[in-house]
Amino acid sequence: xxxxxxxxxxxxxHLSQSGICSGQPDTLYExxxxxxxxxGKRIRPTLCLMGAELFDALSEEAFHAALAIELFxxxxxxxDDIMDKAPLRRGRPTxxxxxxLTAGILCGDLLCIEAxxxxxxxxxxxxxxxxxxxxxxxxxCEGQQLDMDFEPRQDVRVEEYIRMIELKxxxxxxxxxxxGALIGGATGQAADKLYTFGRTLGIAFQLQDDYLDxxxxxxxxxxxTGGDILADKKTFLHLKAMxxxxxxxxxxxxxxxxxxxxxKLPHTLExxxxxxxxxxxxxxxxxxxxxxxxxLEEVAVLSKRKHALKELAEMxxxxxx
Amino acid sequence: xxxxxxxxxxxxxHLSQSGICSGQPDTLYExxxxxxxxxGKRIRPTLCLMGAELFDALSEEAFHAALAIELFxxxxxxxDDIMDKAPLRRGRPTxxxxxxLTAGILCGDLLCIEAxxxxxxxxxxxxxxxxxxxxxxxxxCEGQQLDMDFEPRQDVRVEEYIRMIELKxxxxxxxxxxxGALIGGATGQAADKLYTFGRTLGIAFQLQDDYLDxxxxxxxxxxxTGGDILADKKTFLHLKAMxxxxxxxxxxxxxxxxxxxxxKLPHTLExxxxxxxxxxxxxxxxxxxxxxxxxLEEVAVLSKRKHALKELAEMxxxxxx
Numbered sequence: 001x002x003x004x005x006x007x008x009x010x011x012x013x014h015l016s017q018s019g020i021c022s023g024q025p026d027t028l029y030e031x032x033x034x035x036x037x038x039x040g041k042r043i044r045p046t047l048c049l050m051g052a053e054l055f056d057a058l059s060e061e062a063f064h065a066a067l068a069i070e071l072f073x074x075x076x077x078x079x080d081d082i083m084d085k086a087p088l089r090r091g092r093p094t095x096x097x098x099x100x101l102t103a104g105i106l107c108g109d110l111l112c113i114e115a116x117x118x119x120x121x122x123x124x125x126x127x128x129x130x131x132x133x134x135x136x137x138x139x140x141c142e143g144q145q146l147d148m149d150f151e152p153r154q155d156v157r158v159e160e161y162i163r164m165i166e167l168k169x170x171x172x173x174x175x176x177x178x179x180g181a182l183i184g185g186a187t188g189q190a191a192d193k194l195y196t197f198g199r200t201l202g203i204a205f206q207l208q209d210d211y212l213d214x215x216x217x218x219x220x221x222x223x224x225t226g227g228d229i230l231a232d233k234k235t236f237l238h239l240k241a242m243x244x245x246x247x248x249x250x251x252x253x254x255x256x257x258x259x260x261x262x263x264k265l266p267h268t269l270e271x272x273x274x275x276x277x278x279x280x281x282x283x284x285x286x287x288x289x290x291x292x293x294x295x296l297e298e299v300a301v302l303s304k305r306k307h308a309l310k311e312l313a314e315m316x317x318x319x320x321x
Numbered sequence: 322x323x324x325x326x327x328x329x330x331x332x333x334x335h336l337s338q339s340g341i342c343s344g345q346p347d348t349l350y351e352x353x354x355x356x357x358x359x360x361g362k363r364i365r366p367t368l369c370l371m372g373a374e375l376f377d378a379l380s381e382e383a384f385h386a387a388l389a390i391e392l393f394x395x396x397x398x399x400x401d402d403i404m405d406k407a408p409l410r411r412g413r414p415t416x417x418x419x420x421x422l423t424a425g426i427l428c429g430d431l432l433c434i435e436a437x438x439x440x441x442x443x444x445x446x447x448x449x450x451x452x453x454x455x456x457x458x459x460x461x462c463e464g465q466q467l468d469m470d471f472e473p474r475q476d477v478r479v480e481e482y483i484r485m486i487e488l489k490x491x492x493x494x495x496x497x498x499x500x501g502a503l504i505g506g507a508t509g510q511a512a513d514k515l516y517t518f519g520r521t522l523g524i525a526f527q528l529q530d531d532y533l534d535x536x537x538x539x540x541x542x543x544x545x546t547g548g549d550i551l552a553d554k555k556t557f558l559h560l561k562a563m564x565x566x567x568x569x570x571x572x573x574x575x576x577x578x579x580x581x582x583x584x585k586l587p588h589t590l591e592x593x594x595x596x597x598x599x600x601x602x603x604x605x606x607x608x609x610x611x612x613x614x615x616x617l618e619e620v621a622v623l624s625k626r627k628h629a630l631k632e633l634a635e636m637x638x639x640x641x642x
Binding site for chain 2: 024025027102109137138149
């Protein structure tokens with residue numbers, strides 16, 4: 001993960017020197033700075049830098065785009081946290097919990113606008129990158145809306161779920177790579193292959209997240225497992241189990257859903273296993289990963305240039321153990 | 322108002338043929354279409370068209386920018402309505418009241434992104450217009466935050482209030498004109514003068530709104546007066562009265578503020594008059610209007626081309642009677 005860490009650190013330095021969100025009034029800008037200071041792995045902006053670096057030496061423009069992506073991502077986090085009524089983000093109070101609903105909404109709005117301010121610094125690549133960004137941004141909203149729509153529904157199909165995570169999560173990863181590639185001067189075809197790599201990798205990653213939350217090793221993950229089950233989330237595992245269990249077991253699974261307390265954890269996991277959902281989830285992760293690596297293979301640049309991206313993809317996909 | 326009505330009608334036709342917000346899922350896009358269909362006077366997009374027309378025949382590009390501005394304005398309306406807990410907008414349920422908080426937040430977010438999608442269709446003027454738009458968008462958020470910050474404060478100064486309405490309302494009117502002008506091919510200086518015209522006209526208009534809400538003729542206005550007083554808003558009149566009343570009268574005014582019921586209306590109006598706030602408000606309207614017309618005078622195009630803008634400004638400022 002050498003190159004990833006280097007680029008993430010370069011991005012971090014860029015962010016802290018950027019003077020972003022230093023306007024007035026403080027009641028608006030301070031919560032934005034607070035959120036940005038909470039950190040995170042900076043995967044998306046680093047993907048943007050990696051996408052650019054595949055084709056050319058890193059330019060100031062690549063950092064503008066990377067900043068835009070990270071600002072946009074943080075905008076979605078603030079508003080999602082309001083919709084999810086989440087009290088904490090990265091172990092610290094969320095904006096709406098800390099500064100109220102008004103600050104939460106406005107802080108998100110401002111981060112979105114600041115993202116576009118960064119994009120406006122681009123020169124030649126501006127029109128193409130702006131269109132890519134707009135399309136992705138709309139898709140992320142669509143994904144979040146679908147996620148909200150699915151909550152009360154009992155008839156969500158697995159394909160709908162995958163489309164939702166694709167929109168909510170994967171397209172931004174894919175767009176990060178593609179925007180970087182466009183700035184680096186990639187051909188349309190190479191940029192599109194890279195987009196496919198990011199999109200399928202993102203789906204694989206999210207499905208693996210579903211798997212690990214249920215069956216992972218909490219020591220190795222660094223967090224408690226079972227969170228999705230306790231929160232009654234309709235993950236890939238749940239939807240696949242509902243699809244393959246017989247009527248009696250399906251009823252049992254639905255009865256456990258909605259109950260309070262940790263007792264439901266072992267029962268739910270057993271039904272996931274009995275239905276074969278665990279195995280199907282691993283298969284789906286493998287299939288999407290394969291599609292990702294195939295697409296990366298087809299990006300027309302020297303193979304050794306792809307090393308950093310391969311390394312990152314493997315790191316993201318092999319954290320289970 | 323002939324030209325204004327013509328351009329507003331052209332804009333309306335453009336909006337309804339644009340296919341804007343026709344994506345999926347419907348839970349996200351239908352509320353956006355509903356909001357846009359509620360109408361309104363379309364002042365901002367029409368100002369954009371007028372700004373363009375000062376310098377050149379109307380192009381497709383001017384309509385892209387006009388759509389962007391109207392979409393952005395509607396984005397701010399949805400989110401402001403959440404913050405203000407407003408149940409109605411143009412006599413119809415607000416998005417959050419009709420579709421819930423999640424839909425309200427996401428519908429606003431999407432409208433903001435759709436605004437940028439329209440901008441991305443610009444060609445030569447894109448970089449300049451995008452930067453102008455971003456700066457204005459951030460300022461509108463700052464204005465809304467200041468408005469929220471002022472609510473619990475008892476020590477808001479008149480200058481702070483004017484800065485707030487400038488940010489919250491006037492800069493978007495000004496930017497609408499300037500964006501149109503840039504697309505029409507205006508020089509930097511002409512575009513800036515036009516911006517000053519819009520900014521000062523906007524302040525004059527807002528201050529007049531404060532005046533009319535207290536002292537206007539409800540028949541001629543087509544709405545009940547006294548709304549600001551009943552809602553305990555700290556308008557120009559209130560702040561000026563607080564500044565000029567003696568201690569005893571100031572205490573009386575503050576006591577009336579916060580009470581329920583229509584009884585406070587005549588008492589408050591009397592204190593506004595006694596303090597001279599009514600006269601000071603009319604003077605301020607006249608002063609900002611004069612600055613607006615002076616700036617328009619200095620825009621270097623043939624005088625007859627400015628006719629439509631003068632007519633519009635007079636209509637906006639002379640609706641009192």
